[in-house]
Amino acid sequence: MSLRTFILGLSASFGIAWLAIIVVPFIKMRDLAPVQLTEAADGTTGIFFPKRSGRVADGAQIYAENGCYLCHTQVVRPTYAGNDLYRADWGGLKADPDRGDTRRETNAYDFFGEKFAQIGVSRMGPDLSNLGRRVESIYAVGKDPSQWLYAHLYNPRQEPQRWKSTCPSFRFLFTERKITGNSSDDALPFGRHGNKELIPDSDAKALVSYLLSLKKDQPVPASMNFGPPKKKG
Ligand code: HEC
Incomplete structure (x- = not known):
């Protein structure tokens, strides 16, 4: 040769x-070109415009800076490439109280507002595409979902069933300080010990707001909707 x-x-x-x-x-x-909704398939007309609320842009940056993407993915793969849609509440909720089965595959529009699509490097931990939904509807029902996330970031092994979690603790995103006078409005209820209180730093607040915005199961036009087959009847 x-x-x-x-x-x-x-x-x-x-x-x-x-x-x-x-x-x-x-x-x-x-x-990405806008997707047209059709009367026949979607029951409405117009343009599909996905919305997200929360600190998507700066939260995504903190997510990247702390290497969450090294162990967490944000992509629910098509079924020919993996069984993600059938993993418990990854692609959406199997039984959403209002909308029923909301599971679907990830599409490029799900990263709207983010500079990079945080699809992740490996999957040591669960996929976080719909973490916001899981926290609100499963982990912290009837409670403040952001408190659950702060507690997880502070100590991922706090809940008894997560005792062997290998998710790192991100304590450097919090400040512990002595209470002098009135306690701070931002103080976390789980972090109050004696005369000490725990305050989330601004990075922790942006990250938690971003994590709560992870609800990538909003309805998409029929042409993009690939979910598990729905039961008839
Ligand atoms: C070294 C790998 C690793 C890194 C880095 C990592 N995690 Fe995790 N994470 C895990 C593992 C493993 C689990 C599953 C165990 C558990 O439930 O804690 C997990 C679980 C979680 C959960 C609970 C998800 C659920 O639905 O049960 C959240 C939320 C989470 N991680 C957030 C984060 C965030 C935010 C970051 C970055 C600031 C991060 N993780 C970085 C490994 C990691």
């Missing part, structure tokens, strides 16, 4: 993969 063939072969092997995995998806997804 001549050096020329070798170099050409090497460039082709890496070049084709680079084109298919980086360049083509980037061109296809950087400027």
Whole structure:
């Protein structure tokens, strides 16, 4: 084999993969076209515009800075590539009190407002695409969902059933201080010990607001809706 063939072969092997995995998806997804809703399939007309509330942009940055993406994914894969849709409440809630089964696959619009799609590097912990929903409807029913998240970030092993959690503790996002005079309005109820109180820093607040915004199960146009087959009747 001549050096020329070798170099050409090497460039082709890496070049084709680079084109298919980086360049083509980037061109296809950087400027998403609006999706039209149709009367026949969606029962309404107009344009699909996904909305998210919370500190999406700065919260996503804290999420990235702390390496959450190293162990947590935010992508519910199509069923041909994995069984994500059938994992408990990953793709949405199996039994949402108002909307029933809301599970669906992730689509590019789910990352609206974020500079990077935090699809994640590995899956040591559960997928967080619908964490906001799970916290509100399953982990902290009838309680303040942000308190559950603060407690988890402070000590992931606090709940008895999570005693062997390997999620790191992010205590540096909190400040413990002595109460002098009145206690702070921001003080966390679980963090009050004697005359000490625990205050979430601004990064913790942005992160928790972002985590609560993770509800990537809003209804999508029928053309994009790939969920588990719904039972008839
Ligand atoms: C070293 C890997 C690792 C990193 C880094 C990590 N986690 Fe985790 N996380 C886990 C594992 C494993 C679990 C599952 C055990 C448990 O429930 O705590 C988990 C669970 C969680 C849960 C509970 C999810 C659920 O539905 O039960 C939340 C919320 C969470 N992590 C948030 C975060 C956030 C936010 C960050 C970044 C600030 C982060 N994690 C970084 C490994 C990690």
